[in-house]
Amino acid sequence: MADVKLEKVIKRFGKVETIHGIDLDIKHGEFVVFVGPSGCGKSTLLRMIAGLEEVTEGEVYIGDNRVTNWQPSKREIAMVFQSYALYPHMSVRQNMSFGLEVTGQPKALIEQRVAEAARILKLDELFERKPKELSGGQRQRVAIGRTIVRQPEIFLFDEPLSNLDAELRVQMRIEISKLHEQLGNTMIYVTHDQVEAMTMADKIVVLRDGIIEQVGTPLELYHQPVNKFVAGFIGSPKMNFLPVTVLSANKNEIKVILHDGQQLSLNYDGRTLNEGDKLSLGIRPEHFSSGNSADISLDVNIDVAEHLGGTTYIYSDIAGQAVTIEADSDVVFERGEIKTFSFHLSRCHLFAADGRRMEAIAEVRVVEKAVA
Amino acid sequence: MFELRSWQAKAGFMALLLLIAFFLFFPVYWALSSAFKGNGELYQMDPTLFPNDFYLGHFMTAISEGNLLLQLKNSLLTSTSSALLNAALASLAGYSFAKFEYPAKKPLMLLILSAQMFPFGVLLISIYPMLQAVNLLDTKLGLTISYIVFALPVSTYMMYSYFKQLPNELIEAAKVDGASNLKIFYRIVMPISFPAFITVTLYAFMWSWNDLLYSMTLITSEENRTVGPGLLLRYINENNSDWGGAMAASFLAAAPVVVVFALLQKQFIGGVTSGAVK
Numbered sequence: 156m157a158d159v160k161l162e163k164v165i166k167r168f169g170k171v172e173t174i175h176g177i178d179l180d181i182k183h184g185e186f187v188v189f190v191g192p193s194g195c196g197k198s199t200l201l202r203m204i205a206g207l208e209e210v211t212e213g214e215v216y217i218g219d220n221r222v223t224n225w226q227p228s229k230r231e232i233a234m235v236f237q238s239y240a241l242y243p244h245m246s247v248r249q250n251m252s253f254g255l256e257v258t259g260q261p262k263a264l265i266e267q268r269v270a271e272a273a274r275i276l277k278l279d280e281l282f283e284r285k286p287k288e289l290s291g292g293q294r295q296r297v298a299i300g301r302t303i304v305r306q307p308e309i310f311l312f313d314e315p316l317s318n319l320d321a322e323l324r325v326q327m328r329i330e331i332s333k334l335h336e337q338l339g340n341t342m343i344y345v346t347h348d349q350v351e352a353m354t355m356a357d358k359i360v361v362l363r364d365g366i367i368e369q370v371g372t373p374l375e376l377y378h379q380p381v382n383k384f385v386a387g388f389i390g391s392p393k394m395n396f397l398p399v400t401v402l403s404a405n406k407n408e409i410k411v412i413l414h415d416g417q418q419l420s421l422n423y424d425g426r427t428l429n430e431g432d433k434l435s436l437g438i439r440p441e442h443f444s445s446g447n448s449a450d451i452s453l454d455v456n457i458d459v460a461e462h463l464g465g466t467t468y469i470y471s472d473i474a475g476q477a478v479t480i481e482a483d484s485d486v487v488f489e490r491g492e493i494k495t496f497s498f499h500l501s502r503c504h505l506f507a508a509d510g511r512r513m514e515a516i517a518e519v520r521v522v523e524k525a526v527a
Numbered sequence: 528m529f530e531l532r533s534w535q536a537k538a539g540f541m542a543l544l545l546l547i548a549f550f551l552f553f554p555v556y557w558a559l560s561s562a563f564k565g566n567g568e569l570y571q572m573d574p575t576l577f578p579n580d581f582y583l584g585h586f587m588t589a590i591s592e593g594n595l596l597l598q599l600k601n602s603l604l605t606s607t608s609s610a611l612l613n614a615a616l617a618s619l620a621g622y623s624f625a626k627f628e629y630p631a632k633k634p635l636m637l638l639i640l641s642a643q644m645f646p647f648g649v650l651l652i653s654i655y656p657m658l659q660a661v662n663l664l665d666t667k668l669g670l671t672i673s674y675i676v677f678a679l680p681v682s683t684y685m686m687y688s689y690f691k692q693l694p695n696e697l698i699e700a701a702k703v704d705g706a707s708n709l710k711i712f713y714r715i716v717m718p719i720s721f722p723a724f725i726t727v728t729l730y731a732f733m734w735s736w737n738d739l740l741y742s743m744t745l746i747t748s749e750e751n752r753t754v755g756p757g758l759l760l761r762y763i764n765e766n767n768s769d770w771g772g773a774m775a776a777s778f779l780a781a782a783p784v785v786v787v788f789a790l791l792q793k794q795f796i797g798g799v800t801s802g803a804v805k
């Protein structure tokens with residue numbers, strides 16, 4: 156069994172602390188994705204699990220072992236690097252067998268494992284080629300093949316698809332997911348692309364500036380983001396944030412006013428709030444509908460309309476905030492038009508001034524539309 | 528670069544190139560053609576540009592009289608072994624500087640490079656008594672070691688610069704694969720660093736092959752004499768009359784370097800690491 160456990164892990168490069176004490180549990184067989192903006196510490200965290208980066212403070216456990224100071228080769232891990240890191244002077248076959256060879260495995264076993272990996276990844280034809288004679292996608296496959304033959308407990312991936320073109324990326328994404336199903340191993344996958352995270356993960360770890368913002372399944376993150384950062388990071392296009400101002404707040408209710416004077420009464424515990432506090436009302440682009448049938452209506456001045464066929468994206472500016480709306484694909488929208496869109500309050504999230512998402516106290520929220 | 532548009536500019540540029548080529552190659556050509564001239568033609572008042580008949584006698588005497596072949600052998604032995612040993616040591620040291628972290632790394636590197644700041648004649652002043660102390664004066668081994676002393680700092684720096692740009696991920700991949708540091712070095716790092724290794728080898732080889740001072744100073748017996756001092760002692764003196772022989776011997780001495788270069792020049796062409804990353 157290969158559970159992975161991080162305990163108060165801290166990383167400092169010289170005096171600069173880049174990972175600020177991370178606790179994390181990963182269960183055997185899980186596909187876990189570390190996601191976050193560039194520079195947030197995803198690679199560093201992964202490399203500490205791999206043993207390629209020293210842990211400054213805290214402990215790393217794999218299975219029952221405390222591996223904090225173990226060499227990478229002892230940890231039963233295999234890693235796919237962003238640059239693939241294939242050995243350029245070796246053929247595909249040699250690249251895949253190198254790991255078994257240097258650890259002194261019998262020849263028959265090596266051949267059998269390499270053949271099996273080649274079959275899984277459809278690499279048979281390329282056996283005698285050198286990396287420079289392969290396409291990007293093929294190199295990627297060899298890099299994955301190199302990890303499979305070693306039958307590690309844990310697979311680590313550091314942005315393995317970022318050098319591929321869009322189409323190939325989707326294809327490889329599916330292949331890696333299938334591989335996970337087939338092998339059932341623990342996989343830890345680093346990406347800055349939230350679409351990859353959403354599509355591949357059993358569990359997503361959202362990182363920002365060296366701390367974990369939230370851990371959860373893709374749908375948990377989508378529906379219950381803990382803060383504005385996660386809400387904005389997960390989901391595509393991004394969630395919209397409308398500025399609202401508190402008119403009054405008590406234990407059972409918060410009254411707010413929108414930019415256009417609409418007043419809303421929301422059933423949240425408002426005891427921490429004061430009159431005049433600025434909050435954000437989050438609503439995803441896909442939760443708008445045309446016309447004024449839903450709870451809250453907005454008049455939207457269309458800046459740009461992108462007609463993609465299946466969907467249409469409308470870009471606008473509301474009270475100084477860029478707003479994206481996923482609109483009816485059957486209607487043609489013109490630039491400069493003013494259209495009414497509306498959304499249900501049950502789809503909204505309310506974020507406090509510090510970015511924290513506030514929990515509603517009842518399932519259904521009281522709505523009161525009034526124009527001041 | 529700049530572009531040459533008009534034909535005048537092109538012609539002018541060509542003329543300049545030809546002039547430079549002439550300066551570079553005419554002495555070489557003159558020596559070669561002299562080597563093939565009989566003594567009569569060689570010493571006549573109006574020199575001929577091209578030998579009238581190809582006379583091979585000078586080559587015969589250069590080889591048969593004196594120790595040219597023995598000296599060539601000695602040179603080849605000391606130059607090749609010092610060049611290879613130097614490249615091996617420079618690779619290890621350069622790799623260590625480029626890819627490992629340890630205390631006092633920077634000062635250590637500076638110390639090694641500072642050896643290069645002394646003129647090589649000055650180094651000899653300390654090499655001589657050291658070789659004397661270990662009884663290696665007038666031996667090929669002693670000469671080989673002293674060549675390494677001179678070539679190693681720059682060679683180390685050359686290898687260091689090369690290794691520095693070698694992607695870390697390649698080394699890390701091998702580490703995760705379970706290879707030891709030594710295995711990573713000779714199974715992964717060295718095979719892809721072959722061009723750099725060859726460049727450093729050639730640098731050291733050329734230097735020791737052309738050496739005069741060290742060999743003149745450290746070697747005293749005929750049996751250990753290398754080709755540089757050999758030519759000097761035999762031909763460069765007031766009563767030498769065998770200029771044809773001198774030219775022929777010089778060409779025989781230069782030939783191995785030309786051959787080595789011709790064989791290895793392909794290795795200079797990079798691109799060996801292509802396909803490794805990205």
Ligand SMILES: Nc1ncnc2c1ncn2[C@@H]1O[C@H](COP(=O)(O)OP(=O)(O)O)[C@@H](O)[C@H]1O
Binds near residue numbers: 168
């Ligand atoms: N070897 C290093 N030395 C100093 N700082 C580093 C080193 N590696 C990473 N960092 C810093 O640590 C932070 C996290 O980097 P990284 O883990 O690569 O981010 P990510 O993979 O999320 O883009 C960055 O600010 C980066 O500059």
Ligand SMILES: [Mg+2]
Binds near residue numbers: 198199314
């Ligand atoms: Mg990274």
